[in-house]
Amino acid sequence: MRKSLLIIFFLQPLAIPQSTTFDFYSPQNIKLFANYLFCEEDYLRAIEQYELLENQFVNDTIKFKIMLGYSDLKLYQQSNDLIKSLNHESKLYPDAYLVSMKNELLISHKRLHYIALSSFNLSQQAGFNKLSAISLLYGNEQSIKKSDFVSVFNSAQQNTASFLYDYKFNPPYRSPAWAGIFSAIIPGSGKMYVGEWGDGITGLLLTGLFAVLAYDNFRADHNTRAWIFTGIGAFFYAGNIYGSVATAQIYNAKFNFDFQNGLNLFLEQENYFLPEYDFCN
């Protein structure tokens, strides 16, 4: 009896192994879990988990992944702060350098003045050249010829690059001053100059209508009514000049907005000319 009981007692733990404890928070498990989160693109949680790891478990790959995660979360400064802690001899350093260029471009929106690394491979060098070239579009200085600018990009990218270059350095702006002058001479023509044909024709018709009404009433000796129409006509005339200047300014602002959007879209589509990093397969 006693023997049987002892056998039962000691066999239970062996028979039911899942009852053993599991350390979710061991460094190895935190790392495994963080890698899983990173591959799930849950970067915020992945970074949180990587940052729980003590220094001896943090290698350059983890630092680079944190850098990528921050960059994807649009926390560019935090991302760039990490490059200082990366070993310059690390094989990931050139990639981290490119990521830091992307971050800097998105932080400052200015031309980049980075120097190419001797450790760049061909693809990294191409990414570096493209990022440096595209950063020219963030400045105002036309320091490179169009052909030289476009030649940096591959054939699939050259059309867009050429289009963006033209938009940056030869923008089809409309002069607010000329729009105002045109509308002062012929009401509505300033708006037509900006491309607002419907508004221009409406302005011309309304100003013309009140002018005709004023003239007609003066001729019929309805002076009070004639002065009312003159006042309204003058209001429309002045409003049309002001409106034409404003329309030209809005047109230029919209153009700048569209240009910036187009540039951002191009960069996003091309993943900022960074190589695809695959840490999950």
Place this chain on the structure above:
Amino acid sequence: MTSAIKIIFSITLILLSFINVFPQTTFEEQYIYAANLYSEEDYFDAITEFKRLLFFDESDNYVHSVNLYIGLSYKMGGRFSDALQYLALAKLNSSSEEEFFDSSIEIVKVNILRRTTRRAFALLDTIANDTSFVHKLEEINYWKGWAYIFSDEWGKAASTFSEIQSTPQLAVLCDSVYNELYNPQLAKYLSIVPGAGQFYTGEYVSGLISIGWNVLWGYLTIEAFIGDRIFDGVLIGALLWWRFYSGNIQNAEKFALEKNLEITNSALYYLQNDYEGEKP
């Protein structure tokens, strides 16, 4: 050993062996820990801990409930697309009809909240047509009523809630909102008589201004025609009178739409803050 000691020893040994058979496993502890974070409304950490459990637990014991919790946490954080992704996983991993039904309803609720009500209706119809859930028709109709509210169909919401015994309050509320709403088409057609549409929507000052403009330009147009100034008459009538007349019609319709928005927003505000029943 005496027989009494033998018996006590045997019982103790058996009880001790049970400690090993049914210990609270670390996975279960992790589940409880994450569920506590959820109940403390620490949704970010709750998601992290549930995901940790999901990643390490190979037994599939928690797949349904963990995915459900993650989905609900994302929902509470307003991340509806992520919520739907995990709720769908919870539904896929349901091990009973009850779990399947509950996760389906949670998916419906998220669809209601993000106003993809067509999807909510489709899901509710699918569940309603399933014979396993015949006894759940009242609950299905309850959420259908909410879906009608969020698709701005207060009349249908009122009639749906009126079919449910337990929610007379919602039926009354939806019915009163439905009755309070202005008909934008009626406001538009009433404005054939200038100002009448604005009076219908309770905008009396705007109605009077509209009457004033139409009387002024109408008078000047008619006077011009009577005075044989046909050119003046045509221009004033066609451009000024017509502009204010058509503006009066558009204005009345706009007022009706704005008033309706105010009425429905105030009802939604009540439902969000003061209604004590179940909400999406």
